[in-house]
Amino acid sequence: MIVRRAEPHDLHGILAIVNREIREGVAHFGTSEHTLGEMKGWLAQARRMPLLVAVDGAQGVLGYAKAGRYRDRQAYDWAVEVGVYVCPGAQGRGVGRALYDLLFPMLEAQGYRVLIAGIALPNPASVRLHEAFGMRHVGTFPGVGFKHGRWIDVGFWSLAMGDGPPSPVVDAAP
Numbered sequence: 256m257i258v259r260r261a262e263p264h265d266l267h268g269i270l271a272i273v274n275r276e277i278r279e280g281v282a283h284f285g286t287s288e289h290t291l292g293e294m295k296g297w298l299a300q301a302r303r304m305p306l307l308v309a310v311d312g313a314q315g316v317l318g319y320a321k322a323g324r325y326r327d328r329q330a331y332d333w334a335v336e337v338g339v340y341v342c343p344g345a346q347g348r349g350v351g352r353a354l355y356d357l358l359f360p361m362l363e364a365q366g367y368r369v370l371i372a373g374i375a376l377p378n379p380a381s382v383r384l385h386e387a388f389g390m391r392h393v394g395t396f397p398g399v400g401f402k403h404g405r406w407i408d409v410g411f412w413s414l415a416m417g418d419g420p421p422s423p424v425v426d427a428a429p
Protein backbone atom coordinates (compact mmCIF):
# COMPACT_ATOMS: atom_id res chain seq x y z
CA MET A 256 0.00 0.00 0.00
CA ILE A 257 1.17 3.52 -0.69
CA VAL A 258 -0.32 6.81 0.47
CA ARG A 259 -0.04 9.81 -1.80
CA ARG A 260 -1.92 12.80 -3.18
CA ALA A 261 -4.95 11.87 -5.24
CA GLU A 262 -4.60 11.95 -9.02
CA PRO A 263 -7.32 12.15 -11.66
CA HIS A 264 -7.36 8.37 -12.17
CA ASP A 265 -8.16 7.84 -8.45
CA LEU A 266 -11.42 9.76 -8.59
CA HIS A 267 -13.64 6.80 -9.53
CA GLY A 268 -12.25 4.82 -6.57
CA ILE A 269 -12.83 7.73 -4.18
CA LEU A 270 -16.33 8.18 -5.58
CA ALA A 271 -17.17 4.52 -4.97
CA ILE A 272 -16.06 4.73 -1.32
CA VAL A 273 -17.88 7.96 -0.49
CA ASN A 274 -21.06 6.97 -2.29
CA ARG A 275 -21.23 3.62 -0.53
CA GLU A 276 -21.03 5.44 2.80
CA ILE A 277 -23.70 7.92 1.66
CA ARG A 278 -26.02 5.09 0.59
CA GLU A 279 -25.43 2.61 3.39
CA GLY A 280 -23.69 4.29 6.32
CA VAL A 281 -24.13 7.19 8.68
CA ALA A 282 -20.52 8.39 8.97
CA HIS A 283 -21.26 10.68 5.99
CA PHE A 284 -24.37 12.80 6.45
CA GLY A 285 -25.05 13.16 2.73
CA THR A 286 -28.14 11.44 1.39
CA SER A 287 -27.62 12.10 -2.34
CA GLU A 288 -24.63 10.58 -4.03
CA HIS A 289 -21.66 12.65 -5.16
CA THR A 290 -20.82 12.99 -8.84
CA LEU A 291 -17.55 12.67 -10.69
CA GLY A 292 -17.78 16.42 -11.32
CA GLU A 293 -17.74 17.05 -7.57
CA MET A 294 -14.70 14.80 -7.22
CA LYS A 295 -12.95 16.87 -9.90
CA GLY A 296 -13.78 19.93 -7.83
CA TRP A 297 -12.14 18.33 -4.77
CA LEU A 298 -9.04 17.64 -6.84
CA ALA A 299 -8.96 21.19 -8.20
CA GLN A 300 -8.79 22.52 -4.63
CA ALA A 301 -6.39 19.89 -3.35
CA ARG A 302 -3.31 22.11 -3.11
CA ARG A 303 -5.10 24.14 -0.42
CA MET A 304 -7.37 21.38 0.91
CA PRO A 305 -5.38 18.15 0.46
CA LEU A 306 -7.01 15.01 -0.89
CA LEU A 307 -4.95 11.87 -0.23
CA VAL A 308 -5.44 8.25 -1.21
CA ALA A 309 -4.17 4.92 0.03
CA VAL A 310 -3.75 2.62 -2.95
CA ASP A 311 -2.92 -0.99 -3.44
CA GLY A 312 -1.65 -2.29 -6.76
CA ALA A 313 -4.26 -5.03 -6.95
CA GLN A 314 -7.26 -3.41 -5.27
CA GLY A 315 -6.93 0.24 -6.31
CA VAL A 316 -8.10 2.94 -3.91
CA LEU A 317 -8.46 1.49 -0.38
CA GLY A 318 -9.30 4.76 1.29
CA TYR A 319 -9.00 8.50 1.16
CA ALA A 320 -8.50 11.38 3.55
CA LYS A 321 -9.58 14.89 2.86
CA ALA A 322 -9.28 18.35 4.32
CA GLY A 323 -12.14 20.80 3.99
CA ARG A 324 -12.92 24.31 5.07
CA TYR A 325 -14.54 24.29 8.52
CA ARG A 326 -16.67 27.44 8.13
CA ASP A 327 -16.64 30.27 5.61
CA ARG A 328 -16.10 33.41 7.67
CA GLN A 329 -12.55 34.71 7.47
CA ALA A 330 -11.56 34.31 11.11
CA TYR A 331 -11.92 30.55 10.53
CA ASP A 332 -9.16 30.63 7.88
CA TRP A 333 -6.80 28.62 10.11
CA ALA A 334 -9.34 25.93 11.03
CA VAL A 335 -9.65 22.88 8.82
CA GLU A 336 -11.94 19.88 8.98
CA VAL A 337 -10.49 16.44 8.36
CA GLY A 338 -12.27 13.31 7.20
CA VAL A 339 -11.21 9.77 6.35
CA TYR A 340 -12.99 6.86 4.70
CA VAL A 341 -11.67 3.35 4.15
CA CYS A 342 -13.48 0.74 2.06
CA PRO A 343 -15.04 -2.00 4.26
CA GLY A 344 -12.70 -4.74 3.05
CA ALA A 345 -9.61 -2.76 4.09
CA GLN A 346 -10.72 -1.44 7.49
CA GLY A 347 -8.78 -2.25 10.65
CA ARG A 348 -5.50 -2.76 8.78
CA GLY A 349 -3.85 0.61 9.38
CA VAL A 350 -5.09 2.39 6.26
CA GLY A 351 -6.78 5.24 8.16
CA ARG A 352 -3.68 5.70 10.29
CA ALA A 353 -1.41 5.76 7.21
CA LEU A 354 -3.58 8.42 5.56
CA TYR A 355 -3.49 10.67 8.64
CA ASP A 356 0.27 10.08 9.04
CA LEU A 357 0.66 12.00 5.79
CA LEU A 358 -2.26 14.44 6.13
CA PHE A 359 -1.65 15.92 9.58
CA PRO A 360 1.97 17.09 9.03
CA MET A 361 0.97 18.41 5.61
CA LEU A 362 -1.77 20.58 7.16
CA GLU A 363 0.56 21.80 9.89
CA ALA A 364 3.18 22.75 7.28
CA GLN A 365 0.55 24.72 5.38
CA GLY A 366 -0.07 26.87 8.44
CA TYR A 367 -3.42 25.51 9.62
CA ARG A 368 -3.71 25.89 13.39
CA VAL A 369 -6.82 23.96 14.37
CA LEU A 370 -7.88 20.57 13.05
CA ILE A 371 -11.52 19.57 13.56
CA ALA A 372 -13.29 16.26 13.04
CA GLY A 373 -17.01 15.63 13.39
CA ILE A 374 -17.81 11.98 14.14
CA ALA A 375 -21.31 10.48 13.91
CA LEU A 376 -21.61 8.43 17.09
CA PRO A 377 -21.05 5.71 18.02
CA ASN A 378 -17.95 5.03 15.92
CA PRO A 379 -15.22 3.49 18.11
CA ALA A 380 -12.77 3.01 15.24
CA SER A 381 -12.98 6.65 14.20
CA VAL A 382 -12.75 7.92 17.78
CA ARG A 383 -9.71 5.74 18.38
CA LEU A 384 -8.05 6.92 15.18
CA HIS A 385 -8.61 10.63 15.82
CA GLU A 386 -7.50 10.38 19.45
CA ALA A 387 -4.37 8.49 18.37
CA PHE A 388 -3.44 11.66 16.47
CA GLY A 389 -3.85 13.85 19.54
CA MET A 390 -7.38 15.07 18.89
CA ARG A 391 -9.56 15.61 21.96
CA HIS A 392 -13.31 15.48 22.32
CA VAL A 393 -14.68 19.00 22.72
CA GLY A 394 -18.42 18.37 22.67
CA THR A 395 -21.34 16.55 21.13
CA PHE A 396 -24.47 17.78 19.40
CA PRO A 397 -27.18 15.33 20.41
CA GLY A 398 -29.49 14.14 17.65
CA VAL A 399 -28.24 16.70 15.14
CA GLY A 400 -28.79 14.50 12.07
CA PHE A 401 -31.50 12.12 10.88
CA LYS A 402 -30.51 9.28 8.57
CA HIS A 403 -31.66 5.71 7.98
CA GLY A 404 -34.60 6.20 10.32
CA ARG A 405 -32.83 7.49 13.41
CA TRP A 406 -31.48 10.63 15.02
CA ILE A 407 -27.69 10.67 15.22
CA ASP A 408 -25.36 12.44 17.67
CA VAL A 409 -22.22 14.08 16.28
CA GLY A 410 -19.17 14.50 18.48
CA PHE A 411 -16.46 17.00 17.65
CA TRP A 412 -12.76 16.39 18.15
CA SER A 413 -10.11 19.07 17.77
CA LEU A 414 -6.37 19.55 17.82
CA ALA A 415 -4.60 22.91 18.24
CA MET A 416 -1.21 23.29 16.59
CA GLY A 417 1.25 26.11 17.27
CA ASP A 418 1.15 29.25 19.42
CA GLY A 419 0.95 32.96 18.86
CA PRO A 420 -0.41 34.89 15.90
CA PRO A 421 -0.93 32.88 12.72
CA SER A 422 0.80 33.24 9.37
CA PRO A 423 -1.26 33.03 6.18
CA VAL A 424 -2.15 29.49 5.16
CA VAL A 425 -0.29 28.41 2.04
CA ASP A 426 -0.77 25.66 -0.54
CA ALA A 427 0.72 22.27 0.26
CA ALA A 428 4.16 21.74 -1.24
CA PRO A 429 3.96 19.82 -4.55
Ligand SMILES: CC(C)(COP(=O)(O)OP(=O)(O)OC[C@H]1O[C@@H](n2cnc3c(N)ncnc32)[C@H](O)[C@@H]1OP(=O)(O)O)[C@@H](O)C(=O)NCCC(=O)NCCS
Pocket residue numbers: 276282338339340341342345346347348349350351352353372373374375378379380381383384387
Ligand atom coordinates in the same frame (compact mmCIF):
# COMPACT_ATOMS: atom_id res chain seq x y z
C1 LIG B 1 -12.93 4.95 10.90
C2 LIG B 1 -11.96 4.46 9.82
C3 LIG B 1 -11.57 5.63 8.94
C4 LIG B 1 -10.70 3.94 10.53
O1 LIG B 1 -9.78 3.54 9.54
P1 LIG B 1 -9.12 2.08 9.59
O2 LIG B 1 -8.17 1.97 8.48
O3 LIG B 1 -10.23 1.09 9.68
O4 LIG B 1 -8.38 2.17 11.01
P2 LIG B 1 -6.89 1.72 11.36
O5 LIG B 1 -6.73 0.28 11.01
O6 LIG B 1 -5.93 2.69 10.79
O7 LIG B 1 -6.94 1.83 12.93
C5 LIG B 1 -6.90 3.09 13.57
C6 LIG B 1 -7.11 2.88 15.05
O8 LIG B 1 -8.47 2.50 15.29
C7 LIG B 1 -8.52 1.23 15.95
N1 LIG B 1 -9.64 0.52 15.40
C8 LIG B 1 -9.80 0.09 14.13
N2 LIG B 1 -10.98 -0.52 14.00
C9 LIG B 1 -11.57 -0.48 15.21
C10 LIG B 1 -12.82 -0.91 15.71
N3 LIG B 1 -13.71 -1.53 14.93
N4 LIG B 1 -13.10 -0.66 17.01
C11 LIG B 1 -12.22 -0.03 17.80
N5 LIG B 1 -11.02 0.44 17.39
C12 LIG B 1 -10.72 0.19 16.11
C13 LIG B 1 -7.21 0.57 15.63
O9 LIG B 1 -6.86 -0.38 16.60
C14 LIG B 1 -6.27 1.75 15.60
O10 LIG B 1 -5.90 2.15 16.89
P3 LIG B 1 -4.47 1.77 17.48
O11 LIG B 1 -3.48 2.17 16.43
O12 LIG B 1 -4.41 2.57 18.71
O13 LIG B 1 -4.50 0.29 17.68
C15 LIG B 1 -12.58 3.33 8.97
O14 LIG B 1 -12.93 2.27 9.80
C16 LIG B 1 -13.77 3.76 8.13
O15 LIG B 1 -13.60 4.27 7.03
N6 LIG B 1 -14.99 3.57 8.65
C17 LIG B 1 -16.21 3.94 7.90
C18 LIG B 1 -16.26 5.43 7.60
C19 LIG B 1 -15.98 6.27 8.82
O16 LIG B 1 -16.48 5.99 9.90
N7 LIG B 1 -15.17 7.32 8.63
C20 LIG B 1 -14.84 8.25 9.67
C21 LIG B 1 -15.69 9.45 9.54
S1 LIG B 1 -15.44 10.53 10.94
